[in-house]
Amino acid sequence: MTATLPTGLSARARVPASSANLGPGFDCLGMALGLYDEIVVTVAASGLDIRVEGEGADDVPWGPSHLVVRAIERGLESAGVWADGLSVVCRNSIPHSRGLGSSASAVVGGLAAANALAAKVSADLELSTAQMVQLASEFEGHPDNASASVLGGAVVSWSQEAGPPEGPRTFAATRLEVHPDVRATVFIPRERSSTVHTRGLLPELVPHRDAAFNAGRTGLAVVALTSHPELLMAATEDRLHQPYRASALPLTTRWVRSIRSRGYAATVSGAGPTVLALSTEPLPHDLIESARDEGITVLELDVAEGVVVD
Ligand SMILES: Nc1ncnc2c1ncn2[C@@H]1O[C@H](COP(=O)(O)OP(=O)(O)O)[C@@H](O)[C@H]1O
Numbered sequence: 001m002t003a004t005l006p007t008g009l010s011a012r013a014r015v016p017a018s019s020a021n022l023g024p025g026f027d028c029l030g031m032a033l034g035l036y037d038e039i040v041v042t043v044a045a046s047g048l049d050i051r052v053e054g055e056g057a058d059d060v061p062w063g064p065s066h067l068v069v070r071a072i073e074r075g076l077e078s079a080g081v082w083a084d085g086l087s088v089v090c091r092n093s094i095p096h097s098r099g100l101g102s103s104a105s106a107v108v109g110g111l112a113a114a115n116a117l118a119a120k121v122s123a124d125l126e127l128s129t130a131q132m133v134q135l136a137s138e139f140e141g142h143p144d145n146a147s148a149s150v151l152g153g154a155v156v157s158w159s160q161e162a163g164p165p166e167g168p169r170t171f172a173a174t175r176l177e178v179h180p181d182v183r184a185t186v187f188i189p190r191e192r193s194s195t196v197h198t199r200g201l202l203p204e205l206v207p208h209r210d211a212a213f214n215a216g217r218t219g220l221a222v223v224a225l226t227s228h229p230e231l232l233m234a235a236t237e238d239r240l241h242q243p244y245r246a247s248a249l250p251l252t253t254r255w256v257r258s259i260r261s262r263g264y265a266a267t268v269s270g271a272g273p274t275v276l277a278l279s280t281e282p283l284p285h286d287l288i289e290s291a292r293d294e295g296i297t298v299l300e301l302d303v304a305e306g307v308v309v310d
């Protein structure tokens with residue numbers, strides 16, 4: 001039986017951004033980063049009232065098709081609860097379409113807020129962390145981003161395909177504890193890039209030697225991130241997606257090369273255009289200043305914990 005949530009019941013979710021792939025771990029490695037969206041959901045007597053502040057406020061729809069609203073509805077349905085109306089406030093700091101997992105953060109934040117509402121009515125209704133990973137990954141489509149925003153730290157995510165390729169998939173993820181010396185710096189260009197567009201540039205098949213190269217580098221990335229950060233340069237090399245996306249991301253590609261030429265590990269963050277640098281010391285001042293001179297926003301971010309609700 002579906003429980004109806006009482007009017008006035010409220011929950012808040014604070015959800016981190018994420019950087020997917022981390023170089024070689026295409027569609028399977030991710031890291032939560034300390035840049036946050038906040039979502040406040042209150043049960044109303046009827047209708048939908050939505051307010052968006054900050055990143056994307058002028059671009060996203062303020063109505064039922066809003067990604068956060070759709071995620072809240074999915075979360076309520078999965079937890080087996082019903083709200084007669086909703087008031088939703090989104091305070092966004094994660095830039096959209098820059099390769100920092102904004103869409104996954106929106107979905108994880110909406111699901112987590114809905115789950116918190118359900119848990120306030122009855123602890124028995126609360127979805128588990130594994131269910132959150134599954135729901136967020138199937139809803140958003142990028143388990144590397146979604147798992148990082150749910151679990152925090154760095155993550156390895158994987159899926160089991162049941163039946164035909166377009167059929168339902170079971171997603172799972174595990175968290176890696178990032179070595180405390182690892183620092184994450186993001187270089188965020190002004191220009192946007194659509195994940196769907198740059199995924200379309202990837203070939204259906206890749207040479208076996210490139211697949212083997214990435215398998216080795218992905219294993220190495222887990223070691224470098226958790227216990228041997230001195231291996232980060234080799235561990236962030238990739239042949240599966242960055243070379244194919246380079247033509248669509250000239251500024252990003254130039255900055256990945258430029259940072260690496262100075263001896264610091266750098267990769268395309270997710271599908272770009274942001275560059276993620278991973279280092280054990282702060283990046284040189286002149287490097288950061290010349291990026292800023294090109295209009296690139298440079299931020300050193302903490303490796304974040306997963307979504308938090310209250
Ligand atoms: N907080 C949000 N609220 C509503 N929609 C969002 C939010 N974040 C992202 N989106 C939607 O997702 C799109 C960006 O997704 P995508 O191209 O995958 O880039 P990203 O790397 O930022 O996830 C935005 O254009 C917007 O439609």
Ligand SMILES: N[C@@H](CCOP(=O)(O)O)C(=O)O
Nearest residue numbers: 020027099100101195270271
């Ligand atoms: N593995 C995906 C990750 C997309 O991340 P986003 O932050 O750019 O949406 C990919 O590389 O396409």
